[in-house]
Amino acid sequence: MYAGLYAVPRIDERRTFVGAIEYFLPARSREFLLGLTVNISDSGLCIKTSASLGVGEIVVIRNKLPVPCKKAAIMWVRKDPKNFYRAGLRFLRDGP
Numbered sequence: 007m008y009a010g011l012y013a014v015p016r017i018d019e020r021r022t023f024v025g026a027i028e029y030f031l032p033a034r035s036r037e038f039l040l041g042l043t044v045n046i047s048d049s050g051l052c053i054k055t056s057a058s059l060g061v062g063e064i065v066v067i068r069n070k071l072p073v074p075c076k077k078a079a080i081m082w083v084r085k086d087p088k089n090f091y092r093a094g095l096r097f098l099r100d101g102p
Contacts, residue, residue: 018047028068
């Protein structure tokens with residue numbers, strides 16, 4: 007299953023970045039969820055998680071990542087055969 011905005015192009019080059027990530031979905035709750043980063047760029051990242059995610063949801067990231075942003079929007083979601091989800095997140099920058 008794949009849902010998302012296929013037509014949205016990548017803004018920056020991705021690089022492999024594998025590590026644990028803690029995040030929450032403020033529209034749902036403040037409970038932290040766990041996942042793994044797959045890759046990262048200056049404009050977003052890809053994560054793998056067991057939590058069901060929805061396109062358009064906002065994610066608040068708890069860990070320190072090598073980018074200045076802690077909020078992101080979910081741009082696409084794909085469920086794999088083992089019931090994990092991969093999601094593409096685009097960082098949301100505060101202000102100009």
